[in-house]
Amino acid sequence: MNEVCRKHFPKPIRITLALLCGLAVCLVSPRSLAQELKPSAEKRPAMRVPITHVERARYPVVDVHTHFLVKGRHDQELLDRYVEWMDRNGIAVCVSLDAQIPGKIGEHIDFLWAHHQDRFVIFANLDFLGNGDRERPETWACNQTGFVREMCERLSNEAKRGRISGLKFFKDFGLRYRNADGSLIAIDDPRWDPIWECCAQHKIPVIMHTADPSAFFQPTDEDNERSTELKAHPEWSFAGSEYPSRASLHEARNRVLARHPETIFIGAHFANDAEDLQELSRWMDTYPNLTIEFASRLNELGRQPYSARKFFEKYQDRIMLGTDGPFPEERLRIYWRFLETWDEYFLYSEKSPPPQGDWRIYGIGLPPEILKKVYHANAARIIPGVADRIAPFLSNSP
């Protein structure tokens, strides 16, 4: 080849050709490398399967898990735009979980209810730190005498006035909140018993986020199936020995459920056990006061569609819809598609790369009677304030 080249092309042209070849190699390599690194869920599937475009939920929806305090701010424009999206997508009511006691509860209620009282109900959450020094847990509000009594008084008062419909606990409860001596606060510490009792007395449910997906408690190595997102968010990893095990957090939560049978608990994110529906099934059977919602768990449910469908059939009276939004409409429509259709092998998020695992999901085609329960009937029964708000939507519904 070199001989042929030498014979047919003069030296300057040969040099130019060599340079161009080098340049081509440089340009092509990084691209093929990127191609290699592309998550497989994002690659173009060769398979052709039917696609159902579900623009709007088939029945009115109550989204029991949303956050309308974004980075400590109330954004009126976002709220007004989201209400328009709710209208377009068939969401009748949202539950906002961000009314902090004693902090911004008044501001939060005013923000949501000034123009949209008919579309939002509100859960409170407790300010464990107060004005304490982040580095010194002995200064945190939760470690001062009278904290629980004050919280119960405030909760009772807000519940009696109909301003709150429930109480939210974030995952920090069990993973980050500390006792005065620096040890982690136990979820089943009897100190909190009056709070669970107070919620039972006022018939307001407690939504609790306990632990996280199992990958977050495993080493963040290449064998971790969610290593990509954990590398992007190292703060999501609880793999170190400084954290309690995932199982021990679930056990502590379950002891609270057992000790307070009159209190209704909502296990946020499918009680953070959508990856093991057999275990979750045992919890559901053992604790009749446990209900669940599946915010941000389509990734886990949709890759085991047969088991998920059976689970929804069996526990159809105790599952509610949550999203962890406000999310863009593209994401909301994936919820409808997952629940209502038998579509196969679709992306569970509009984001690229897929944010919660490199795979695609399958729909579970729920029948109308189960859809209605999951979309709104269970929430209307369990969460105060929802039934009144959903009523006008139901009268126009199929």
Ligand SMILES: [Zn+2]
């Ligand atoms: Zn959330």
